[in-house]
Amino acid sequence: MDEALSPASGWIEVICGSMYSGKTEELIRRLRRAQIARQRVEIFKPAIDARYAADQIVSHSLQSIPSRNIKDARDILQYADEAQVIGIDEAQFLGPELPAVCERLANSGKRVIVAGLDQDYLGKPFDPMPELLAIAEYITKTLAICVVCGAPANRTYRTVADVAARVVVGGTELYEARCRRCYESKAPSPAPPSAAGGPAPHS
Ligand code: ADP
Ligand code: ZN
DSSP: OOGGGSOOOOEEEEEEESTTSSHHHHHHHHHHHHHHTTOOEEEEEETTOOSSOTTEEEOTTOOEEEOEEESSTTHHHHHOTTOSEEEEOSGGGSOTTHHHHHHHHHHTTOEEEEEEESBOTTSOBOTTHHHHHHHOSEEEEEOEEOTTTOSEEOEEEESOTTOOOSOOOOOTTTEEEEOHHHHHHTOOOOOOHHHHTOOOOOO
């Protein structure tokens, strides 16, 4: 067979960073563009993360895109056959088989875009993200803004000290974005803008 007629190679893109760093926004942006170009797109997220909706990926800025809930990485293979582009959010909850699943999809010619937390709330690498980063063709590291000092924030700080489990799904009531210095110093969380009576925040 003429090589020019065989399917083009696929690849893996990883979007990683702390909570609120814009991983989901960036994932949605890339997937929307693919949909606009009429590519066949399948989008997945773990069932564990049903904070906003069971059948959509929703960013903290409330952008959304329809998605399919799955229990673990192997479920993706059931729905991926026809897809040209695969989007996966909250990858850190999809288990140790995710890198092998992504490899298989990319090897079969698909563009695989994976977003996930690279560190847990203790600042430790969040499996299986390190392995995914090692095998990806493209890596985007997103940063939030430290809520204490305004520096680039690459850590997720858990504001409730008496919860020790690695996985506790939550939002601003449990987690905030901090730079490494404010993460280590454990400085008190700032009061929300409304309580402080200050002007509305700009993004
Ligand atoms: P992630 O998927 O990385 O958790 P999202 O894409 O869901 O992030 O949300 C990013 C949005 O979160 C920003 O556009 C902004 O509206 C909001 N946000 C809340 N807190 C912060 C912060 N400390 N720094 C930057 N953005 C923040
Ligand atoms: Zn800081």
